[in-house]
Amino acid sequence: MKLLEVFTSPEFIRSMIAFALILTGLVCLVQLIRTPFFLKRRFDRAVRRCGLRNAREEYPVLVRTKRDRERKHGIILKVKNVGVSIPDTDKRIDRLQASLNGIVYRMEYGRKTSYTLMFFLPQKYVRPTLLFPSDEAVGSISIKQLINMLVIGATGTGKTVAIKILMAKIAKFQPNAKIWLLDFKRFDFRGFSSFPGYYGYTDCIQGLNDFYDAFKRQQEAGVEGEPNYLIIDEWGSFIMSLDKKEAELLKSKLAELLMLGRAYRFFPIVGIQRPDSSYFSAARDNFQCCLALGNLSPEGRRMVFPDSVAGRLVECRTREGHLYIDGKGLEKMRVADVPDMEALDSAIREAMNR
Template sequence: MKTFKTTFNIGISQKALSKGFVVPLKINFKSTPHIILVAPSGAGKTYALKYILRQLAEADSLIYLCDFKAIDFSTMSDCPNYFKHSDVNKGLEVVFELMQKRINGDVGCEQPCYLVFDEWAGFLASTPKKTQEEYKQRLASILMLGRGLGIYVILTLQRADSSNFSSGARDNFGVALGLGRLSKESARMLFPDETDVIEAKPRGKGYLRVDGKPLTEISIPTIKDMSKTDLIIRRALLSSDEGGH
């Protein structure tokens, strides 16, 4: 049986970098599932997302990308695992249905599956109130049950707001990443115990918390070949595998 990698670099330590050392900051989705990434416009959110996505793709992960704005990943438009604009809810449903299949034993859980949802808040704001609640409940179920089924969520927002989640759902994010100039509300939601020490950071830099451990200052490394990175991500989004077949 093939063994799939679930440990990836999320960035590098800014503290070590300031001393001339490159120390990768790693996360293991199996032990610390789900990432919430908050960054205002221009803070490097998409760049960080591509840095992570490439690694997931290179590990033969099953990836579903929901891209509400459909700007930064527009070249992926013809990929079956890519959903844009008003169709992003379909990506959420596909992963929710896959989760049900894995629960019922209809498919295996060996291949890690990642639901990557870019601009969750923007998507919710575009839907009626009643439908919003349905989508929030779907996400909450995946966040709560996904770990044991090899299904993980990476969610991005420009601003963090508790109204974007069902009650208690955001507590299921094991990894919190905030980049750039975070609003006080975003800092309070991501890092409630360190709000007073959060400072505005330049593009591609910010703060990381993994599994409730102390806050770490993080820098997103330079992607040396963006064209190749996009191609690798694209290939993963062309995959029609269904997690364990």
């Protein structure tokens, strides 16, 4: 009887209520720590902004976060996916990453397929991917997968070294490839002037026409041949040096190469100092890749990168920039220092002499 009186006493009831409130508070505190309110709100805004929803107009919900022990600064987001699959999410990943201000470097289902795990790295911890000559990687793709590429960079940003690294990768990992080089300034690439496929200054007109004619012959044959790469340095300066009629003709030929050359393995890689729509006409939208070194103006960003990723560009140091690959997304890049430029040039000479 005394025990019953203890359990029913006002003091005991008040103690139990206080204990329950404290326990509830602790649970809420733990949940708040594991899933900060600001992150949950940002995630909700991000999925709504990028249109990631199911057929019932329901949006995925961030349930919990925890640290990724396998990657420094990585965060694992546990998301109630409301039936939105990983492939559906992947289609909108660029806009989602832009809204979250970071990268999603892996996605997988949790123990139940109703939950998706997103492995997320905040933008401030993203380290640039190195572009160097000893492997075949160009960001997230291989040099063998490279189709058309635009390389942008003012003086001192590393554009020339980046183009030479790409040429060396072609030489090393595409043993049957032929390199054509248009060197309008006739300065940074003048060491290759004695080799077949080199065109300097005013000869660049002939070089583009020769490459285009080779493409048309391959097109008439109706089969793809060995890979041919057209490296153009200072395309903007070259085009601006021509009269309007000739400039428009060469721009149209470049546009055709960008649109149709892939089927026959004719791939332009074009270097310019700054982006300007007058250099390309309609051709600019047909570049598979764009490497922009240095810090572009707001207008330059909008001109070069899709709206979904333009907002994710961050400040770049010397030889740093951003690489956008159609279908792969945006990543920060750094052009590696090359201690032995002569070895790099030697590899390029071998390819140009094929």
